[in-house]
Amino acid sequence: MRVLIAEDHRVLARTVAKGLRRASIAVDVAATGDEAERMCQLTDYDVLVLDRDLPVMTGDEVCRRVRRLPRPPRVMMLTAAGDLAERVYGLEELGADDYLAKPFDFPELLARIHVLHRRAPTPPPSVLRCGRIEMDRNRHEVLVDGRPVDLTPKEFAVLRLLLASGGEPVSRRELVRTVWDEHLDPETSAVRATVSRLRTKLGGPGTITAATGRGYRLMS
Known part of the structure; x- marks a missing residue:
């Protein structure tokens, strides 16, 4: 599995990337929205962990754009705004596959990434x-x-x-x-x-x- 973390908080991005690599997941990191979009155009990621509040291009716009790719990644939105209206907007209007409010526990993030990967159109046999x-x-x-x-x-x-x-x-x-x-x-x-x-x-x-x-x- 290959995951892209789009997160401008460098300590958080580095910590999450380290944990995912320990779980045998290949990880790349983007610090801005435009960088995340470019990397998704160049690489077929399985899951995109996407912060909504990114510089240069917002996570909302990144989500809209990657959804138009021939092989879009599964998108997990991250945000500090975790109220119901925000979650519904992210899932229904932006087309995200999952939504996780900050702060979060890493085991839950990892479990959600595995679930998203299993939702791929042709999941590999167990x-x-x-x-x-x-x-x-x-x-x-x-x-x-x-x-x-x-x-x-x-x-x-x-x-x-x-x-x-x-x-x-x-x-x-x-x-x-x-x-x-x-x-x-x-x-x-x-x-x-x-x-x-x-x-x-x-x-x-x-x-x-x-x-x-x-x-x-x-x-x-």
Whole structure:
């Protein structure tokens, strides 16, 4: 899952981004409304966490504009104004998918983001399989030959993407875009190191292969 946080309160944005990354979610951050709109035009985000009170372009206008994109993200509006009239306006007039008043507890924000992601037009199955490997996305569990395997959040996210690809190679750039965020250099060794550790935990060299010029894929 990839999330964009559009929030001009830098401490809040940084805190939320840190928490989401710990939950294996790729996160980008925008500090102004026009920046948020531009980033949504360039990247297919799954969820946009959108503050209504943004500089340059208001969150209300950002919501209206991203709704016209070919693949709009699910939008969660954030605001300090949490009365009923404001919530109804945000949901009905602006087209937001959810509405959360500040201050909020991070576990609730995370749960709402997961709910919005599950509302996608074609949600992925909860259990993914390839040969000896089975992943339960909801329980965050991985089995190899029926035995549980302990994975780090990044390893789990990489494996989830490889399983979802149906045996097709996943490029290094796509792994960076989905599992990390826009600030990671696609040529960094982080992807290679994560794949190497994951390969070892899954059973050795034959589990994940590197397709020259095309990325990585799982072997069934």
